[in-house]
Amino acid sequence: MKIILAGTPEFSVRSFEEVINHFDVVGIITQPDRPKGRGQKVIETPVKQLAKRYGIKTFQPEKISEIYEELKDMDFDILLTCAYGQYIPQRILDLPKIAALNIHGSLLPKYRGAAPIHYSILNGDEETGITLMYMVKEMDAGDMIFKASTPIEEGYTTGLMFGILSMIAADHITEWLNNIEKGLFNRYPQAKEEVSFSPKITKEECEITSEKTIFESQRMIKAFNPFPGAFIMRDGKKFKILNYSNNQEGIEFKVKDGSIYITELQAPGKKALPYKEFLKGSEF
Missing domain, CATH: 3.40.50.170 (Formyl transferase, N-terminal domain)
Incomplete structure (x- = not known):
């Protein structure tokens, strides 16, 4: 054939x-x-x-x-x-x-x-x-x-x-x-x-804001890893979020019904880092 x-x-x-x-x-x-x-x-x-x-x-x-x-x-x-x-x-x-x-x-x-x-x-x-x-x-x-x-x-x-x-x-x-x-x-x-549809993900859809729930935020982190990448904005900069924990370990980010805890992230133009290494010398 x-x-x-x-x-x-x-x-x-x-x-x-x-x-x-x-x-x-x-x-x-x-x-x-x-x-x-x-x-x-x-x-x-x-x-x-x-x-x-x-x-x-x-x-x-x-x-x-x-x-x-x-x-x-x-x-x-x-x-x-x-x-x-x-x-x-x-x-x-x-x-x-x-x-x-x-x-x-x-x-x-x-x-x-x-x-x-x-x-x-x-x-x-x-x-x-x-x-x-x-x-x-x-x-x-x-x-x-x-x-x-x-x-x-x-x-x-x-x-x-x-x-x-x-x-x-x-x-x-x-x-x-x-x-x-x-x-x-x-x-x-x-x-x-x-029938349901799955249109191309836009960058705007990847932002985790304080209006998202914990579940929504966690699913976004998993769904957009490695691309396009879930992100949060801090002081006008976009930080890509790659992983989170369920045990209050990590960088806290407040959302609609509580907080998510970020364990791996990436600053603009930098490589992805575990949160402890990321925080060394960072003003995040």
Whole structure:
């Protein structure tokens, strides 16, 4: 079975490598390389680095529609996306012989959109998972094929859940694609009454203020770690909050119904530090 992959971040790499090792991957599409960090050095996407390791033809269009003619001339059965980061027009979704499929980081129909893992932690969910689904014009609205779930333990951050879910996707994707090739699967429409959304998190949503509750503040710290990063403002400066304690150990920050206790934080332009080290010589 010939497959074209489309993805960009580290989250895609494990499952894509499984696909490369078990199927005929004839091309990989990823976002253009972008400048990052203070030095604005151009960094290759993790998926491009994967493609180079295996010598697979790579496409990096600003808009995927730019490579429509090239894709149309290619012979492939499946287009498989995972955290690609671009809207894919219907005429490209129609190209594969079998299907255009997406690996989504939630148990659909819950949390369609760009930030499903963030929202599962922000809302205090007890479980999340991976859904393999058909791609349609409407974002994340296609029929579901397979799911795999996992608990969200107390203290789990978005960063940790990204790693867990990427491993779950990698553990299942070969079996799922084999079943699709053999026709051993069903399609399950998403129940409209159960649909919820997880739009991209804005920086403004990450501020912990005195109007937040303890629970809200703690969930924000976990949900926005490591990115975009929950923060508090102090003397006009933004301090990123990475961890907290439940036992009144740490820097106290008063909120609506009590206090949270910050155990790890990061000053502007500095590295993250445990609170005791942070307070040495600090006027915080």
